[in-house]
Amino acid sequence: MSLEQLLAWIPPGSPDEALARRVNFDQLPAHIAIIMDGNGRWAAQRHLPRVEGHRAGIDSVRDVVESSARLGIDVLTLYAFSVENWKRPRTEINTLMTLLKRYLRLELGTLLKNNIRFQVIGRGDELSPDVRHELEIGIRQTEANSGMLFNIALNYGGRAEIVDAARRVIAAGVCADDLDERKFGEFLYTAGQPDPDLLIRTSGEMRVSNFLLWQIAYSEIWVTETLWPDFRRRHLLEAVLAYQKRDRRYGGIKPSPIALGVK
Ligand code: FPP
Numbered sequence: 001m002s003l004e005q006l007l008a009w010i011p012p013g014s015p016d017e018a019l020a021r022r023v024n025f026d027q028l029p030a031h032i033a034i035i036m037d038g039n040g041r042w043a044a045q046r047h048l049p050r051v052e053g054h055r056a057g058i059d060s061v062r063d064v065v066e067s068s069a070r071l072g073i074d075v076l077t078l079y080a081f082s083v084e085n086w087k088r089p090r091t092e093i094n095t096l097m098t099l100l101k102r103y104l105r106l107e108l109g110t111l112l113k114n115n116i117r118f119q120v121i122g123r124g125d126e127l128s129p130d131v132r133h134e135l136e137i138g139i140r141q142t143e144a145n146s147g148m149l150f151n152i153a154l155n156y157g158g159r160a161e162i163v164d165a166a167r168r169v170i171a172a173g174v175c176a177d178d179l180d181e182r183k184f185g186e187f188l189y190t191a192g193q194p195d196p197d198l199l200i201r202t203s204g205e206m207r208v209s210n211f212l213l214w215q216i217a218y219s220e221i222w223v224t225e226t227l228w229p230d231f232r233r234r235h236l237l238e239a240v241l242a243y244q245k246r247d248r249r250y251g252g253i254k255p256s257p258i259a260l261g262v263k
Contacts, residue, residue: 006070010233019237023071027244029197031075032068032236033219035211036060038203038227051095056229058103062110067233069114069148071240075193076150079211083123083157097127100154101134108141115147121189122156123164149193158213161189165214190215198243200236202228220246 003025010016039053061078068076081096111118118138165187169179196212199219206223222239247254
């Protein structure tokens, strides 16, 4: 993606335009993962039921998915429902599933228009048949797209994913000597995808909440106080700009002449 293509979609003279012009398109994060948090607090601040926060959060999903695709991000992963979220009240769970189905139905056109491929990561087989049906339609209709991969983490848990991968390793008969980190990665839900370069969490919480535990080993983490229903393209661009200022070392040292002992 180029700056021109992104600007074609941003109102001229807006704060978003100024942010977009500062982005280095040669140094974009290949994979952005987002923990969408703060829907309940957003609703509480407005004296609304919690589910209204989730409803409003759909507008943020819509904005962030299209913004990421136009920016040129290869993979976007949104944490929509964790394996722990089943502990929430039944009505809240039902609303989340209904919102998800409606999102897929209404946004399929946008996904297709933006060449986005849609996929689910998590224990999908434990979801209800109507949800699975809607997900399968989205996956099938977008499978030939070659642009951004959009993962929705649904009934997802990082530890559950590692256990599932270990089970698959055993079922595939991989012998211990052949198993290394690269090989193990082939059995994760995200096989073949780059690890997240940038992990965003909204609503100010400093936790990773069982999200992509294996894959975020070297991710840069950016936390914003903004609650998810208020999160928009502007915040995404701010996160990318902050990421581009980070000094990523992967446990090594910065290769400066002094550090290397070069006179
Ligand atoms: C966290 O807020 C948010 C969730 C558990 C669900 C996020 C889901 C959506 C925005 C809708 C469906 C998603 C897609 C991808 C279509 P919280 O309820 O934990 O907020 P709180 O911490 O303020 O209570």
